[in-house]
Amino acid sequence: GESVGLHLPTLSVQEGDNSIINCAYSNSASDYFIWYKQESGKGPQFIIDIRSNMDKRQGQRVTVLLNKTVKHLSLQIAATQPGDSAVYFCAEASGGSNYKLTFGKGTLLTVNP
Amino acid sequence: ETGVTQTPRHLVMGMTNKKSLKCEQHLGHNAMYWYKQSAKKPLELMFVYNFKEQTENNSVPSRFSPECPNSSHLFLHLHTLQPEDSALYLCASSQVFGTTDTQYFGPGTRLTVL
Numbered sequence: 001g002e003s004v005g006l007h008l009p010t011l012s013v014q015e016g017d018n019s020i021i022n023c024a025y026s027n028s029a030s031d032y033f034i035w036y037k038q039e040s041g042k043g044p045q046f047i048i049d050i051r052s053n054m055d056k057r058q059g060q061r062v063t064v065l066l067n068k069t070v071k072h073l074s075l076q077i078a079a080t081q082p083g084d085s086a087v088y089f090c091a092e093a094s095g096g097s098n099y100k101l102t103f104g105k106g107t108l109l110t111v112n113p
Numbered sequence: 114e115t116g117v118t119q120t121p122r123h124l125v126m127g128m129t130n131k132k133s134l135k136c137e138q139h140l141g142h143n144a145m146y147w148y149k150q151s152a153k154k155p156l157e158l159m160f161v162y163n164f165k166e167q168t169e170n171n172s173v174p175s176r177f178s179p180e181c182p183n184s185s186h187l188f189l190h191l192h193t194l195q196p197e198d199s200a201l202y203l204c205a206s207s208q209v210f211g212t213t214d215t216q217y218f219g220p221g222t223r224l225t226v227l
Contacts, residue, residue, distance in 0.1 A: 043218030
């Protein structure tokens with residue numbers, strides 16, 4: 001979930017397990033949400049997005065769930081692999097014709113072989 | 114590779130130096146962005162150029178000066194920086210600013226200000 005202090009939240013899972021990473025967003029007017037993955041030494045990489053008229057969207061091994069009532073977003077990764085180890089962060093946007101992304105602080109996912 | 118390259122990848126500079134960061138995108142996009150990523154903060158948007166015109170300046174100090182000579186190239190000129198400016202500076206591009214077009218990020222320049 002979102003960082004509440006000076007440290008990134010961390011999630012440690014075993015290879016093959018499913019991972020769930022959470023994000024609490026702040027703006028109730030946000031209508032577009034994205035998950036990014038950032039591996040060490042690299043820039044953020046787009047994973048999946050969802051609009052507010054949906055509550056679930058699936059990609060390859062990933063699912064994003066959106067709960068607008070409690071302003072909560074989650075990323076589920078199925079059969080987590082060592083290559084999934086990275087920092088994951090969500091971003092929200094609103095603005096009609098002037099979308100700008102607001103990023104969360106991220107969660108560090110570590111996959112143990 | 115994302116199609117967005119940044120140079121240099123690492124930069125160490127003194128507070129009185131002048132240096133420039135370079136970003137190039139090979140995706141045919143029209144919008145380019147500078148972000149700052151500090152260890153204890155979320156990604157912060159600094160500047161946006163859309164069709165070579167600056168459309169966003171998020172109250173960035175004047176010691177950071179962007180330049181966008183064409184839609185493929187973006188520079189960030191640095192002058193008399195402070196140690197707290199040490200961070201990862203990320204460039205991104207998208208088809209057009211202000212839409213939900215995906216932003217593609219470069220690998221970043223790790224800047225250390227002594």
